[in-house]
Amino acid sequence: MYRFLLALLAAGLPALAMAQLLSPSEFLPHEHGEQFTPHHLVVAYARHVADNSPRVQLQEYGATPEGRPLILLTISSEENLARIQDIRTANLQRAGMLPGTPAPELNQPVVWLSFGVHGNEAGGTESSMSTLYELAREDRADIKEWLSSTVVLLDPSLNPDGYDRYTQWYRRVAPKANTPEPHTLEHQEPWPGGRVNHYLFDLNRDWAWQTQPESRQRLALYQQWLPHVHVDVHEQYPDNPYYFAPAAAPYHEHITDWQAEFQMKAGQNHASHFDKQGWLYFTREVFDLLYPSYGDTYPTFNGSIGMTHEQAGHGISGRGILMENGDTLTLQDRIDHHTVAALSTVEVAYNNREKLLSSFSAYFKKAAEGTVGQFQSFVISKDNPQGKIKSLLDLLDRNQIRYGTATQAREIKGYDYRAGGNGSYQVKEGDLVIPSAQPMSTLVQVLFEPEPALEDSLTYDITAWALPFAYGLKAVASDSKVPQAEGFTLAPLVSNTNGNSQPAYAYLYPWQSFSDARFLSAAMKAGLKPRLATGRFELEGQAYPAGSIAFTRADNRKLGEAFDTRILALAEKHQQPITPVYTGFSDAGFDLGSESMSFIDMPKTALLTGPSTNANSFGEAWHYFEQSLDYPVFLISAEDISSEVLSHYDVVVMPEGRYAFSESQQGALGEWMRRGGRVIAIGRAVGAFAGQQGFSLAAKRPEQEEAAAGQRLLPYAGQARRSITNYVPGAIFKTQLDTTHPLAFGLGSHYYSLKTSSSAFELLDRGWNAGYLSEEATPIGFAGAKAVENLKGSLVFGIENQGRGGVVYLVDNPLFRGFWEEGKLLFANALFFSQN
Structure with missing residues (x-):
């Protein structure tokens, strides 16, 4: 009791703090080491000391x-x-x-x-x-x-x-x-x-x-x-x-x-x-x-x-x-x-x-001289979407990494991240430049290096993570210094009215980065109704790629004059470039009233949770909805899946996990999908559908070679190294895209996927293989030779329809650890566009 009173005094009455330093056992209400200490008492003891x-x-x-x-x-x-x-x-x-x-x-x-x-x-x-x-x-x-x-x-x-x-x-x-x-x-x-x-x-x-x-x-x-x-x-x-x-x-x-x-x-x-x-x-x-x-x-x-x-x-x-x-x-x-x-x-x-x-x-002296690694500058094209550049700058600022602006156009040689190899690149005046010669030189080299050198393949974690891959950026790691001025300023938000005083017919923006998805989320929560361009079109002299978003006055007529004030206020708040247009008649392609402009419903979304799910994967999805996308999500125990529960939702997200749905639950999911429900299965959750009746998804199995006598008699020593031939601890694979499919909108010509598992699935017989590995796929980072061979020609992401609904398969978790920025955009595509 004496120790407990002392703890209360120290925690709540600083003016009556102890006149002498007490040990943890003297201070706490229990003998230190005999019971766990609640956090508030850990803090109280620290304050006492x-x-x-x-x-x-x-x-x-x-x-x-x-x-x-x-x-x-x-x-x-x-x-x-x-x-x-x-x-x-x-x-x-x-x-x-x-x-x-x-x-x-x-x-x-x-x-x-x-x-x-x-x-x-x-x-x-x-x-x-x-x-x-x-x-x-x-x-x-x-x-x-x-x-x-x-x-x-x-x-x-x-x-x-x-x-x-x-x-x-x-x-x-x-x-x-x-x-x-x-x-x-x-x-x-x-x-x-x-x-x-x-x-x-x-x-x-x-x-x-x-x-x-x-x-x-x-x-x-x-x-x-x-x-x-x-x-x-x-x-x-x-x-x-x-x-x-x-x-x-x-x-x-x-x-x-x-x-x-x-x-x-x-x-x-x-x-x-x-x-x-x-x-x-x-x-x-x-x-x-x-x-x-x-x-x-x-x-x-x-x-x-x-x-x-x-x-x-x-x-x-x-x-x-x-x-x-x-x-x-x-x-x-x-x-x-x-x-x-x-x-x-x-x-x-x-x-x-x-x-x-x-x-x-000496460490920082060498860093300032720019002699730490192979590359002298990392150049990020100013032509990248502004949202992607801003996200990168936020990360650089958090890590005290200095950057500047290219002051002259010139040709450089180095590693081209988009091409995935060495070549020449034309620097433009105004490109973003991250120099090697700075205090954080080592961190810069490590975060941007295309492929870390491995002295040993038995690693504890992922083996590739280069930021241009993670952020989907056009970028080059240069062997030479690129002249630059300190600092970099994003292009200002421009509202292009073309001098037109009449009310806008619609407001449009291209779908290019995760910031575009955040704006779509905010707009729909504010009651604005959007449409998705499923192909390319031109309007009032400007080209809009597939994936562009349109807010038409016709869809939002119930808002009256609040339509303009609401969308423009949101654009200012989110620093989202949007363009008002004054006609729906296109210069080329389809008009804004075309069926190619699909209406986007605001999907009511459930996220499965509980012991069946992997805690990290569930947390990544939960954080994505609440903090990254800022979009409402409802947490539902996987054990509670039923027809009645499912009837309240349009989308169900399955994090990675080990699911054991009962026969009645499987039937409820199937019927719900046939009526229009969509499942987004992440990582190992994809396997829950492989080989199931009514689904064409099939696991891709490595060819089984009959073991020779010599292989059977391999020594016990070295087994760990032999086993890594089937192991993918974390490597980046260049993914081929069907760029016409909504799942691929905004991702460019290729998507670099962070693969943390050797799981492989055949291309879908019934459905859309929107992202897949070619037969020549090679990893950036370490992946075992047998695993790589089996992964070639496999599905990365796609959709299988079930009646009016279906399943989105995301074989590689795009939300892994929350840092793969391009994966966040892919997941937004799955959430908002899989209905189209």
Whole structure:
């Protein structure tokens, strides 16, 4: 009771804060390590330490979607905290992000410790409190010495919503006494689990893309510091020993020798502490440094030493779980191991402080010289749709990547992303240019490189991600520098009235980017009624491609004069270029009253959720509707599918998952589709229709070759490498398009699809194969040879009609992690145009 009263006082009555620093066990209403701590008490303890230690400052840098605070603690000596902003500024000067030369007395290495990016890896956030206490307490001379020349930044919970989802569930179901048997309820975390945030995104894959508010708010603060060392604290399954650096191959080719060397130094230092305790650990076997959006790689590509710590635990383990050796892994074990590894990181940074600072300066000096990688400039054609360019600029700004405007026309040689190979390109004055010579040079090279070099094919994640592919841009990676002026300005919004004072007959805009889809969503929600051009036409001297959107006065006559004011106000708000026209009579092609101008209904859409669905895929679709497209969606449990439920909706979205519809549910879906309902099946959900009666979709099977005796007798060693011939961890494939089909509108002549599975389906016998791989398809990034062979000639996306409705098959998840901008446009096509 005494500790609980103290906690309440510290959390709610700052004026009555404790006169002395309390340990977590003294502060919390439970013995630290015996129960999980709710997030609000983690925050309360952090505030208590900041209020009672001269070494600690706390700032609240944001909030989660569910309203929980995001906090960061700055920990150093009193002298350093008194000049902390000067130290921060000096470090940004050292990186070339601010002008000036850092004063020698401000040479302080900065260590950032990130805990709990996966909420159900709760031992991380629990250990943040003990780490904070050890750094703040006055009776440790070693730590006092470290902090005299080191700044530590500590984030106790990167994912508070996921952490509370897990810990609150656990506290509800766990019995009074821990039951370590793994089959008991407290070890059976329910769907969707606490690993993910509110929108069920894996925040550890979101560092570069910053699709989530937690990531954006954290990275804005991170970039104000650019720490020299960053540790991302995780947990893995219960029988795994502790993992710390050095990381496994493949290392990205732009990781410096010093970054690799410090990883070894850190690992050796951690090992010395673990050896004294007799704790098991391992290094260099998993967790590579290639994919740029992790909590270890992203800091690495921003000049830091990025490292991952992985302790046995995870959502499976609860307060304690039996291991294969018969021992019990306790929550206290997890806290102890994480705390020692975190403190060891601060120690090794302090011991190597001079080398850290000099190597950090050298890293950014080389970046400013533009000598990091092969390409000197990345040129984005100004002829790209403005919406696509704006989306790219938003991402560049979030990552502090500098860009400019080409000042002269010239021919360059390099890699043409649209063509998918090397060639010549004519730069135009006014093109967008991202130079290699800038502080974020390494990050630029990594995010734009056409195909990362792989020293090892056994990778932990996707192997290709180049932004021009993701954003569907005409772009070139140039071997030479392109002259440019700083900054780039988008073309202003132009309202083309042609000097005509009469009321517009209609308002039109071409369908070219996802921003066009967002505007369509906003317009329909505002009561405006659109039409879709299913072919090309010309009107009042301007050509409109297939996919163009028209709002005619005839369709919107009930709005009266509000028609014009409403659509023009929306266009201004969304910065959407629209063109008023004063006749429906075309110069070429069809008129605006033609049947080729299909009316677009506003589809009432259900999104399936629940244990049958993959939590990440459901979250990606949910976030897409609520945050990206801003379009109403209704969440329906897949287990509740019935004729009555389906009757309320026009479209049902099936995220990836393992669906087991009953016979009656399958019948209800079939009848609903025949009456006009549409299903959009994403990724592995497509397989739910393969081979089903009434559907022509068929899985594409690799040819089965009879194994020769020698193949049967292959050694056990090396089996992992042999298996990757059938593996697609994440590679980009150039997709052929039927450009006349509405699913392909706005995508250009080709679509680059991010494929994260080897699943392959035959082209549809009955339906429309709108996107498919050619027989010559080759991956950008790694894909196993057998998988590639089987994927050739396979379906990427298409529609199979069922009566008046049907199914849209999206074999590759276009919403994967929310960063494939061109995939968002493809999904909008499936949502709005599949009825046409």
